[in-house]
Amino acid sequence: MQTTFSLAQLADPHVAESESILRKCVHCGFCTATCPTYVTLGNELDSPRGRIYLIKDMLENGRPADSEIVKHVDRCLSCLACMTTCPSGVHYMHLVDHARAHIENTYRRPFFDRLLRSTLAAVLPYPGRFRAALTLAKVGRPFAGLFRAIRPLKPVAAMLELAPTSVPKASPVSQPARHAPQGERRGRVALLTGCVQSVLDPAINEATVRLLTRLGVEVVVPQGEACCGSIVHHMGREEAGLAQARNMVDVWTREIETGGIDAIIVTASGCGTTIKDYGFMLRLDPAYAEKAARVSGLTRDITEYLASLDLPAPARQPGLVVAYHSACSMQHGQKLTRQPKELLKKAGFDVREPREGHLCCGSAGTYNMLHAEISQQLRDRKVTNIEATGAALVATGNIGCITQIGGASALPVVHTVELLDWAHGGPKPAALGALG
Ligand code: SF4
Numbered sequence: 001m002q003t004t005f006s007l008a009q010l011a012d013p014h015v016a017e018s019e020s021i022l023r024k025c026v027h028c029g030f031c032t033a034t035c036p037t038y039v040t041l042g043n044e045l046d047s048p049r050g051r052i053y054l055i056k057d058m059l060e061n062g063r064p065a066d067s068e069i070v071k072h073v074d075r076c077l078s079c080l081a082c083m084t085t086c087p088s089g090v091h092y093m094h095l096v097d098h099a100r101a102h103i104e105n106t107y108r109r110p111f112f113d114r115l116l117r118s119t120l121a122a123v124l125p126y127p128g129r130f131r132a133a134l135t136l137a138k139v140g141r142p143f144a145g146l147f148r149a150i151r152p153l154k155p156v157a158a159m160l161e162l163a164p165t166s167v168p169k170a171s172p173v174s175q176p177a178r179h180a181p182q183g184e185r186r187g188r189v190a191l192l193t194g195c196v197q198s199v200l201d202p203a204i205n206e207a208t209v210r211l212l213t214r215l216g217v218e219v220v221v222p223q224g225e226a227c228c229g230s231i232v233h234h235m236g237r238e239e240a241g242l243a244q245a246r247n248m249v250d251v252w253t254r255e256i257e258t259g260g261i262d263a264i265i266v267t268a269s270g271c272g273t274t275i276k277d278y279g280f281m282l283r284l285d286p287a288y289a290e291k292a293a294r295v296s297g298l299t300r301d302i303t304e305y306l307a308s309l310d311l312p313a314p315a316r317q318p319g320l321v322v323a324y325h326s327a328c329s330m331q332h333g334q335k336l337t338r339q340p341k342e343l344l345k346k347a348g349f350d351v352r353e354p355r356e357g358h359l360c361c362g363s364a365g366t367y368n369m370l371h372a373e374i375s376q377q378l379r380d381r382k383v384t385n386i387e388a389t390g391a392a393l394v395a396t397g398n399i400g401c402i403t404q405i406g407g408a409s410a411l412p413v414v415h416t417v418e419l420l421d422w423a424h425g426g427p428k429p430a431a432l433g434a435l436g
């Protein structure tokens, strides 16, 4: 694609990066077929190619964002299916991240939208606040219908409906600690216990620690861990996202330079995609660029790390039929497609892959709250495809997908690592009930 940025514009390294991305696009449109918003809405402006044109026009003309571009960029799930499909290697993720930051800096959103986004950014990354908000949501849930009837408050209704009816107790695993390996030590890793996931489903980190220590891996939860920055980063809040990223780089750098670690283990693939991009996000910060790149280089999804170990034969063969849902951040963001399925198969599960596996379930961070209607259409399409496999349960590697699919399917939805821990001698995941 030809661009006409001036030399003065290209002096801004963010613009220069976006220009090099834009130049790779050959407008072929292959990406439209796999874009969930284009497939759902049928509007070229809600396709990757349409958004690329809109972003190009905004940046090239040095314009502030307007309501039209905000509408179409906001509707993007950042699922990155377009990056998997694109034959020209267009790095849509970095382009849309830049566009979101530009929108945040140049566009004044309507009052309720601003309030809502500020509330999400102030609550979700902080487990204590998030836990309190979920308790409040129980009180507010009976009013969800009322909120839904008032257009600007629809996202509040979506939040109330997504909030679980009961919140698990906080787990000690989320606290800073060193978990000793069983037997001879074969590795040492730092575990990101996360923010939203540690509140909604602490059993995931518990299963991770049990499985890794059973396999002889020492697990450290370092002091000072907090949100990785993914939530606010995807809302275009660049400075807040970078501040959270810097905190995590500091935390892990201390651990790397004192105890030494083989990997940083992440159990939410959305977070993993962001942390693997820290090297890029902090490339312009001389104090952090090198450390951030090192952190990104050490980051592994739990299934990616387990696949690098020589796992013993499973302790039990549950023999259950599992539909594996590959989160977008897992398959498109981190390109991890083989490992989770192979691990489940080796552990004795009969793994089925739903049709249209490349399409997002509509969760996408805060998307299912901010764009509930599109999100629910995608969720229902996903659940139909999953249930058509005839599986008894669903496995996936991202808390957002677990909540989203679990909210609409009668099937239990669990994290892949919970099934692996069970097969290798851990307790049965509570969500499975009488299954197995
Ligand atoms: S990230 Fe997903 S929703 Fe956004 S343009 Fe690409 S395919 Fe479409």
Ligand code: SF4
Residues within 6 Å of the ligand: 024, 025, 026, 027, 028, 029, 030, 031, 032, 048, 049, 052, 082, 085, 086, 087, 088, 089, 090
């Ligand atoms: S597939 Fe790639 S090159 Fe083709 S229109 Fe989409 S982003 Fe551009």
